Amino acid sequence: MRNRTVGINIRVTVTEKKKVTMLARKCGLSLSEYLRQRALGYEPGGHPPMEVFDVLDKLDEIAEQCSVQTGAGINAQTDRMRDLLIGGN
Template sequence: MSRKQSDKKVITVRLSEEEKQKLERCANLCGLSQSEFIRQLCAGKTPKAKPPREFWELLNALYSVHNGFKKCAIYEPSALTICKEIECLILDLQEVG
C-alpha cells in the first residue's frame, strides 16, 4: 500500500435514500466519484457540473470563427476588433463552463 493511500481514513456515513440519490446525482453531474465530490466539499470547493457536449461544440465553433476572422485581418484590419470580442466571449464561457 502506498504512503498516500495509507494516510487516507475510511469513514462511514448514513444517508437517507433521498440523500444518497442526491449525492450520486450531484457527483455524476460533476463527473466525479462520490468520494472525490465529498473531498472537494470538505476542502471548501464547490464542484461544478460538467458542461454538456454542446458546450464544447459551441466553444470549438467560436475558435473556428475566431481563426477565420484572424486570417481576414490581413485584408481588413477591423476584423481584429471582432477577434477581441470573440476572445472575450470565449473567456466568459470558459468561466461559466
Template sequence: MRKRSVGINVRVSVTEKRKMTLMAKRCGLSLSEYLRQRALGYEPGGHPPKEVFDVLDKLDEIAEGCTPATGAEIGTCADRLRDLLIGGN
C-alpha cells in the same frame, strides 16, 4: 500525482448517496473527488453539457470564415463564454 493512502468511511442512506453521486456527476467529478472538495471547503461548480461546448466550437469555425477583424471579435466572445462556463476569469 498525489498519493492518497488513508481512507475515510462514512455511512449514508441510499437516498443521500444517490444525491451525492448526482451532484458529483453534474460537476464532472468522481464521487470521491466531489466529497473531498466539499469537505475541504470548496464548492465545485456545475459542468455544462457537451452541447454547450459544441456550439462554442461552431462559433470558432464561423469566426475562421469571417474577415480577420470580425473573426477576432467572435473568437474573443467565444473565449469569454468558455471562461464563464468553466469558472475562468
C-alpha cells in the same frame, strides 16, 4: 501507495444520494472524492458538457468565414463564453 485506510459511513435517503451523485458527476468527480472535498471545505467546480465546447468551436469556425471585423467580434464573444464556462478571467 494509497494512504486512505479509514472509512466514514453515513446514512442518507435515496433522493439525497441521487442528488449528491449528480453533483459529483457534474464536477467530474467520484462520489467519494466529491464528499471528501466538500467535507474539507473545498467547493469543486462543475464542468459543462463537451457539447458546449463543440458549439463554441463551431462558432469559431463560422467566425473564420466572416469578414475580419465580424469574425473578430464573434471570436471575442466565444472567448468570453469559454472563459466563463471554464473559470477563466
